[in-house]
Amino acid sequence: MSAPSPVTLLATGGTIACTAGPDGALRPTRSAVDLCTDAGLTPDDVAASDALHLDSSEMTLADLDGLLAAIHAVGGPVVVTHGTDSMEETAMAVDRLLGGPVVLTGAQRPADDASPDGPANLRDAVTAAATVTGPVVVTGGATVPAYGVRKVHTTADRAFGGPDSPVDRPAPLVYPGSAPAPLAGLRVDILTAYQGTDSTLVDAALTAGADGLVIAAFGSGNAGGLAPGIGRALDAGVPVVLCTRVAAGGVDAVYGGDGGGATLAAAGARSGGVLSPAQARMELLCQLAVQRADPTPVTPAGPQD
Structure with missing residues (x-):
């Protein structure tokens, strides 16, 4: 043999x-x-x-x-x-x-x-x-x-x-060797902030049954006119992750105002750190899949500041 x-x-x-x-x-x-x-x-x-x-x-x-x-x-x-x-x-x-x-x-x-x-x-x-x-x-x-x-x-x-700054890879979501939790059936949408945007698309995603949202935000995490919808999502218990639409650099939620990153973070929005919106979406999907497979409350993995 x-x-x-x-x-x-x-x-x-x-x-x-x-x-x-x-x-x-x-x-x-x-x-x-x-x-x-x-x-x-x-x-x-x-x-x-x-x-x-x-x-x-x-x-x-x-x-x-x-x-x-x-x-x-x-x-x-x-x-x-x-x-x-x-x-x-x-x-x-x-x-x-x-x-x-x-x-x-x-x-x-x-x-x-x-x-x-x-x-x-x-x-x-x-x-x-x-x-x-x-x-x-x-x-x-x-x-x-x-x-x-x-x-x-x-x-x-x-x-x-990779990102232009070091990435702290979070702890594994599962024990090594475990079968992967299924992702199918979950929905996480990516929404982009732009001048003149409003919450129409946020509300549409929530109506469609989004289990989570990722915001490709301005600069270092500002969402502008998406903010009212983000607030409604957070009030409904839907996790929201702030990323940036900018090619390099990460999220640093320091701005106030209705759509500022600091305001949204204080309301419960998470930071995607230096992850791209696409990777932050998959990170959130994986967290949700693991939690669905084992609903015991856990602290979400991933960049949180």
């Missing part, structure tokens, strides 16, 4: 698996085995299988639950090939609900490009999987911790980076 492969590849589609069709549009066509062949990896290097086959912009929470369950079932180093559009969200879910040596990678150029970046990224990811102890994203020669990662460029090879 041959020894088990040290690294498992779970492919989900994305640009790394895409080729151009007759109409020129990119669609995922390459399988996990194809990706390994493209990268010069053999079955002795990687045990390859397909978990999903889609564009990551179409990934649902149910799809993510299936992927998390597949990663959990492996029980060893895992590489996940994934579209870059929503990779930071999946990376956060992996970090908060699983942990361990999981490496996410993808590509900015399709498999049939004259100079694809996917094969090198996959080789780097397989190498990293043998040494990392926690979830990371590997692209363009860079390795970035999953907690705090964000897509920083739409086309550059080094697609992902």
Whole structure:
């Protein structure tokens, strides 16, 4: 009997698996085995299988639950090939609900490009999987911790980076090795503050059954005209996390006034710290999923100041 492969590849589609069709549009066509062949990896290097086959912009929470369950079932180093559009969200879910040596990678150029970046990224990811102890994203020669990662460029090879200030990763939400709590059925909406905004969208989200809200706020955490709706959400027991729509820097709720960050924080809004709105949403979803699975009151994890 041959020894088990040290690294498992779970492919989900994305640009790394895409080729151009007759109409020129990119669609995922390459399988996990194809990706390994493209990268010069053999079955002795990687045990390859397909978990999903889609564009990551179409990934649902149910799809993510299936992927998390597949990663959990492996029980060893895992590489996940994934579209870059929503990779930071999946990376956060992996970090908060699983942990361990999981490496996410993808590509900015399709498999049939004259100079694809996917094969090198996959080789780097397989190498990293043998040494990392926690979830990371590997692209363009860079390795970035999953907690705090964000897509920083739409086309550059080094697609992902981290915050410009250190991130204090909070305590795990679950015991290592625990099965991931399901996310499907929860709803957390991201709402953006802008000049002239009012609370219409906040109220619409609440009417739609939002379990939580993330605000992509002005500057360091000011919400302007969204504030009355945020107050109604907090009064209804719906958690609200303040992030910033600005590319760099975090939330520092120091401004007063009706929509100021300090006013909202005093009313109970949480800070997303340096997390992107997308990652803060997934962080909150993971907290809610764990609390739903075990309703014993817990102190919410995540940046709180």
